[in-house]
Amino acid sequence: MTEPENLEGLYRSVYCRALYLTGDPTAAEDAAQETFARYVAHRPAGLRSPAAWLAQVVTRLCFDWMRRRRRAPEPRAELPEAPDTAPLPEEEAVRREEVARVRQALARLEPRDRQILLMRHASASYREIAAVVGCAENSVGQLLHRAERRLKDAYDEGEHPSR
Amino acid sequence: MTRVNIHPDEGEWRAYLDGELPPDRLAALRTHLSTCSACQARLAEVQAVSRFAGNLLGVLTEAAERAPVPADRLFAWVQPFKEEIPMGEPRRFKVRYALAAAAAAFALSLFVPGLRARAADWVSIFRVKESRIVRLSTDDVKAAERFTQSGLPDLILNRYLKEQVLTKEQSGETDKLMDLHDYGFTTPGYIPAGYSPQKGFWVDPGARALTPDVDGINALLASSGSKLQLPAELKGQTVRVAFRPITSFTWTKEGKELRVMEGEPPILSVSGNVDVNKLAASLGPVFGKEIGLSGDLLAQIKGLDLSSTLPLPVVQGQGQEVTIHGHKGTFYEAKGGNLIAWMSGSRVNLVSGSEPLAELLKVAESLEE
Numbered sequence: 043m044t045e046p047e048n049l050e051g052l053y054r055s056v057y058c059r060a061l062y063l064t065g066d067p068t069a070a071e072d073a074a075q076e077t078f079a080r081y082v083a084h085r086p087a088g089l090r091s092p093a094a095w096l097a098q099v100v101t102r103l104c105f106d107w108m109r110r111r112r113r114a115p116e117p118r119a120e121l122p123e124a125p126d127t128a129p130l131p132e133e134e135a136v137r138r139e140e141v142a143r144v145r146q147a148l149a150r151l152e153p154r155d156r157q158i159l160l161m162r163h164a165s166a167s168y169r170e171i172a173a174v175v176g177c178a179e180n181s182v183g184q185l186l187h188r189a190e191r192r193l194k195d196a197y198d199e200g201e202h203p204s205r
Numbered sequence: 206m207t208r209v210n211i212h213p214d215e216g217e218w219r220a221y222l223d224g225e226l227p228p229d230r231l232a233a234l235r236t237h238l239s240t241c242s243a244c245q246a247r248l249a250e251v252q253a254v255s256r257f258a259g260n261l262l263g264v265l266t267e268a269a270e271r272a273p274v275p276a277d278r279l280f281a282w283v284q285p286f287k288e289e290i291p292m293g294e295p296r297r298f299k300v301r302y303a304l305a306a307a308a309a310a311f312a313l314s315l316f317v318p319g320l321r322a323r324a325a326d327w328v329s330i331f332r333v334k335e336s337r338i339v340r341l342s343t344d345d346v347k348a349a350e351r352f353t354q355s356g357l358p359d360l361i362l363n364r365y366l367k368e369q370v371l372t373k374e375q376s377g378e379t380d381k382l383m384d385l386h387d388y389g390f391t392t393p394g395y396i397p398a399g400y401s402p403q404k405g406f407w408v409d410p411g412a413r414a415l416t417p418d419v420d421g422i423n424a425l426l427a428s429s430g431s432k433l434q435l436p437a438e439l440k441g442q443t444v445r446v447a448f449r450p451i452t453s454f455t456w457t458k459e460g461k462e463l464r465v466m467e468g469e470p471p472i473l474s475v476s477g478n479v480d481v482n483k484l485a486a487s488l489g490p491v492f493g494k495e496i497g498l499s500g501d502l503l504a505q506i507k508g509l510d511l512s513s514t515l516p517l518p519v520v521q522g523q524g525q526e527v528t529i530h531g532h533k534g535t536f537y538e539a540k541g542g543n544l545i546a547w548m549s550g551s552r553v554n555l556v557s558g559s560e561p562l563a564e565l566l567k568v569a570e571s572l573e574e
Contacts, residue, residue, distance in 0.1 A: 062266065144261045163262040168225040183225065184216025187251055190258035197261055 053078070055093065056100050063104040063164060073103040101164045108157070108174045147197035155189035162186055212244050213237070218251045525562070529569045536562050545569050 056077055060070035077100040148156055154175060161171050168182040177185065213221070213234060220226050221234050238244055524535040527545060534547025545565050 059266075140264055144264045147261065148265070159258065159262060162223075163259065163266065168220065168223070180220075181216070183218075183220030183223070184214065187215045187219040187254065190219075190254050193258045193261060194254055 056096050059097055059164075060100050060104055063101065063160060064107055069104075069107050073100050073107065076103055101166075104164075105161065105166055105170050105174060108161070143200055144197065147193055147200050150196040150199075151189065151192055154185075155192055158182070158186055158189045159193060212241065212247070215247065215251050218244075218248045219255065221248070222252055222255060527562070527566060527569075529566070534569065536565070 053074065057070055057074040060073040060077075061067060064070055064073065077096055080099055148159070151159075158171055158175060161174065166174075168179050171182050171186075172179040175182075175185070217226070217234070221231065224231070226234070238248065524537045527534045527536045527547075529545070529547050532547045534545055537544045537546070543562065543565055545562075547569065
């Protein structure tokens with residue numbers, strides 16, 4: 043993860059990570075605020091990368107939220123883009139297309155598959171995943187592999203839709 | 206060692222990749238892998254699928270982190286801390302402190318879109334909300350320095366500093382004498398302070414896009430007796446307020462107090478169909494004269510009126526030209542104190558106190574060394 047260049051960027055990346063994981067703006071705000079409140083309370087000294095510390099804390103808070111809610115994140119609708127009067131450079135246009143394609147692929151999965159994928163991608167342990175998903179820890183590997191395969195298939199299908 | 210009697214399935218290979226197997230099982234699989242080409246192929250396939258999925262999710266994470274967040278979301282998090290940061294009426298200072306407030310308030314400049322940014326061409330609007338004398342230990346100073354270097358949002362820092370302030374005031378610990386200033390342009394906007402051991406407290410730089418609550422701000426200004434009123438044209442406009450570092454430092458010397466402030470005044474830039482001239486004209490009554498859109502910044506100090514509730518100093522006369530290590534400055538005698546102001550580059554510097562010119566000059570020169 044590239045370090046945010048300014049303080050606003052730091053909050054933004056924490057909030058966005060929470061939003062991405064929970065799919066819920068209110069929960070994301072709560073998580074982001076709690077994250078910074080914990081930073082103040084614990085005041086970890088000598089941090090090389092506060093951004094990484096904050097990312098870790100907010101991720102764990104989101105997992106807690108998921109566990110409490112037993113709710114899988116809904117695929118995010120397109121986040122509002124800032125009004126942009128300048129024409130998009132090609133690189134940016136291509137990037138946005140790719141993002142849309144991935145989102146579409148993810149949306150085609152079952153909620154549990156989505157949840158497992160997002161959690162693992164956010165470095166959740168199998169134990170954490172099991173606790174949220176409600177399965178045995180030793181079946182997470184199988185569930186994860188299947189979810190990854192389904193995502194790949196959904197993505198490939200999106201690129202080359204069968205008639 | 207455990208013998209592997211059957212070939213592990215994809216699920217177990219997936220767990221193997223993540224290291225999420227008991228150590229003896231992990232070792233057994235490693236051994237099995239070395240002799241079973243079928244499982245080698247199976248592991249490679251599981252890994253390829255995992256990497257592919259990881260790359261796809263990486264695209265989303267990156268996009269998520271870059272997504273613009275609406276301003277109201279960004280600032281919603283301020284709400285819980287608002288109660289802890291007083292938004293009360295500006296205190297009427299003793300004049301010598303007002304001089305320091307003047308360092309914040311004396312520059313009033315207006316950005317005309319298209320003009321090159323120079324401090325002399327800028328109009329900034331902000332007023333001091335509160336000023337307190339606080340005493341922090343060197344440990345607190347070090348802790349604050351750690352905060353500023355950590356990249357922590359400045360509002361958290363301000364809250365922490367305020368907590369320290371209250372604690373220290375209660376306990377009476379003394380080591381270093383500091384001033385804590387809060388400056389606000391609008392609600393709910395803050396320009397909180399930071400700290401550096403070399404310079405003392407500073408105001409965090411940055412720019413924010415705000416849609417000012419013109420009615421609310423004007424009501425606030427009017428209730429405090431200020432003649433300043435924002436023009437109605439600002440309603441609904443996006444205003445970009447850039448806050449520049451301002452350093453403030455106060456110390457006692459043989460029972461007398463001396464204050465130093467240096468920094469760049471905040472900059473207000475207005476987009477949309479705001480009549481910049483009208484805005485400047487509306488600010489005129491504050492200064493008792495027409496505000497030019499360009500001109501010597503230091504010249505704007507003259508004629509500032511303390512009777513306005515923007516705490517501004519009264520300076521008498523034209524001031525006396527001085528030089529601070531090659532920088533042109535002006536010395537003013539003001540009610541209850543003296544003032545040297547000068548610019549180095551785009552930075553505004555202000556030294557004020559009850560000391561005579563020679564003494565203030567020494568202080569000023571020490572800053573420019």
